[in-house]
Amino acid sequence: MTQASLFGPAQAGKGQQVCRFRPGFEAWQPAARRLLAQGIAPQDVWWQPDSQAPVDDDAPAPPAPRVPRVFLDMARAASCHSQPDRWALLYSLLWRLTHGERHLMQLGGDAQIVRLTAYVKAVRRDVHKMKAFVRFRAVTENDGQTRYVAWFEPAHFIVEYAAGFFSRRFSNMRWSILTPLGCAHWEGADAGGLWFSAPVDRGAAPDGDALEDAWQVYYRSIFNPARVKVRAMQSEMPRKYWKNLPEARLIPQLLREADRRVSTMQARPASEERLHCGPRPDSPGETLARATASAGDALSALALRAQACRGCPLWEPATQTVFGEGPARARIMLVGEQPGDQEDLAGRPFVGPAGELLDRALAAAGLDRGQLYVTNAVKHFKFEPRGKRRIHAKPSARDIAACRPWVEAELRAVDPAIVVCLGLSAGLAMLDRPLTLNRSRGQWIEQDARQYLLTAHPAYLLRLPDRRRRQVEYDRFVSELALAAQAA
Numbered sequence: 001m002t003q004a005s006l007f008g009p010a011q012a013g014k015g016q017q018v019c020r021f022r023p024g025f026e027a028w029q030p031a032a033r034r035l036l037a038q039g040i041a042p043q044d045v046w047w048q049p050d051s052q053a054p055v056d057d058d059a060p061a062p063p064a065p066r067v068p069r070v071f072l073d074m075a076r077a078a079s080c081h082s083q084p085d086r087w088a089l090l091y092s093l094l095w096r097l098t099h100g101e102r103h104l105m106q107l108g109g110d111a112q113i114v115r116l117t118a119y120v121k122a123v124r125r126d127v128h129k130m131k132a133f134v135r136f137r138a139v140t141e142n143d144g145q146t147r148y149v150a151w152f153e154p155a156h157f158i159v160e161y162a163a164g165f166f167s168r169r170f171s172n173m174r175w176s177i178l179t180p181l182g183c184a185h186w187e188g189a190d191a192g193g194l195w196f197s198a199p200v201d202r203g204a205a206p207d208g209d210a211l212e213d214a215w216q217v218y219y220r221s222i223f224n225p226a227r228v229k230v231r232a233m234q235s236e237m238p239r240k241y242w243k244n245l246p247e248a249r250l251i252p253q254l255l256r257e258a259d260r261r262v263s264t265m266q267a268r269p270a271s272e273e274r275l276h277c278g279p280r281p282d283s284p285g286e287t288l289a290r291a292t293a294s295a296g297d298a299l300s301a302l303a304l305r306a307q308a309c310r311g312c313p314l315w316e317p318a319t320q321t322v323f324g325e326g327p328a329r330a331r332i333m334l335v336g337e338q339p340g341d342q343e344d345l346a347g348r349p350f351v352g353p354a355g356e357l358l359d360r361a362l363a364a365a366g367l368d369r370g371q372l373y374v375t376n377a378v379k380h381f382k383f384e385p386r387g388k389r390r391i392h393a394k395p396s397a398r399d400i401a402a403c404r405p406w407v408e409a410e411l412r413a414v415d416p417a418i419v420v421c422l423g424l425s426a427g428l429a430m431l432d433r434p435l436t437l438n439r440s441r442g443q444w445i446e447q448d449a450r451q452y453l454l455t456a457h458p459a460y461l462l463r464l465p466d467r468r469r470r471q472v473e474y475d476r477f478v479s480e481l482a483l484a485a486q487a488a
């Protein structure tokens with residue numbers, strides 16, 4: 001089937017209606033709904049994305065057609081593809097879904113569905129690469145504040161689509177991601193949030209910064225010469241991205257050294273420490289001492305440095321370091337035990353079932369999570385693999401001690417008046433005294449001019465098998481959080 005038969009002629013044909021709209025799914029959607037309401041068939045429309053097209057805010061909102069959720073999700077992703085025919089494809093699919101082909105999305109062999117799927121896959125692959133290969137560099141702005149600026153070259157128009165991930169992941173930093181297909185900027189949740197600007201050239205982005213050495217140390221420390229598979233590495237990290245990756249400059253040398261390093265490793269007696277631990281790129285204290293501009297800068301620098309931490313064996317099987325998040329000057333800091341399975345994948349604390357319960361309890365206690373700094377005593381997920389599942393394993397006193405410099409650095413940077421320890425492990429990490437949950441729970445403890453409150457970990461509440469007991473414990477949990485709310 002030719003493209004013309006699928007999507008109509010390659011340019012506006014005689015009698016075709018030209019639909020000008022601002023490029024992007026948000027503008028295409030109402031335009032498509034309007035044409036649909038007027039009964040204009042796909043072959044009678046010529047889609048013309050135009051950044052100068054007028055914004056028709058006063059036009060009555062066209063009715064929303066009933067289409068499967070999966071179509072909307074896929075259409076939103078496919079709209080970022082660089083193929084100009086994507087708009088015609090989306091309208092054609094929309095037309096068919098609303099004209100007797102309600103089950104179209106289930107026809108995996110349909111030519112248009114095949115094309116839609118290919119577009120979605122290409123866009124998601126591009127987003128994945130952007131998440132993996134964006135490298136921020138610190139730039140001091142005119143107001144003396146630090147902005148982290150990255151350069152990336154996407155294959156598709158994914159900047160707006162992917163920006164939400166970065167605003168959640170780096171909510172404490174002011175950052176900009178510059179690309180030749182548009183730029184995204186984050187000013188912080190309280191200072192304008194996310195905004196977008198026109199494409200720029202490579203020259204607009206910095207080439208290096210003081211963090212460059214940290215990335216190099218990080219990459220050197222995770223590069224395992226015994227596991228290197230050059231083809232697999234190049235397929236995961238294609239060469240076209242290398243020029244913008246500071247660590248990639250090390251790759252040729254690391255590959256040259258790989259055989260010699262493997263021989264040295266084999267000749268060395270195996271010990272768990274030697275095999276699995278490595279240096280921290282900098283001590284958290286040193287990082288904190290250098291980041292003087294603001295608490296937000298200090299936290300951003302700490303979060304970046306912690307990504308490279310190899311201070312105990314937990315880093316190796318985990319996906320990533322899960323650092324704390326929240327306002328740099330929060331009055332209350334919540335400290336949990338360690339990230340769970342979902343936190344490990346998302347890279348954010350308390351986003352799994354325990355996080356949902358925590359959010360509910362905070363709201364019931366009159367606390368807004370957005371106003372709290374939330375972190376864990378241990379920054380990597382400790383688990384035991386069981387088949388395909390990863391079962392949470394309690395961090396040992398040694399794990400907690402190894403990670404303590406990070407949580408202490410967060411404490412110094414945020415400087416909260418109140419620290420709520422969620423569970424005994426968090427209490428032991430933060431307080432220099434013997435504790436038991438039964439005796440110390442719900443009591444204020446003063447240490448270093450700060451108030452500490454020990455309460456249960458939300459995961460403990462989720463594990464209670466008895467419903468009534470769970471409710472009693474939940475109510476107690478809320479009342480203890482309420483103590484912190486009142487004190488703050």
Ligand code: SF4
Pocket residue numbers: 306309310311312313314315321378379380402403404406
């Ligand atoms: S758990 Fe803490 S000390 Fe261990 S590697 Fe992770 S960040 Fe470093």
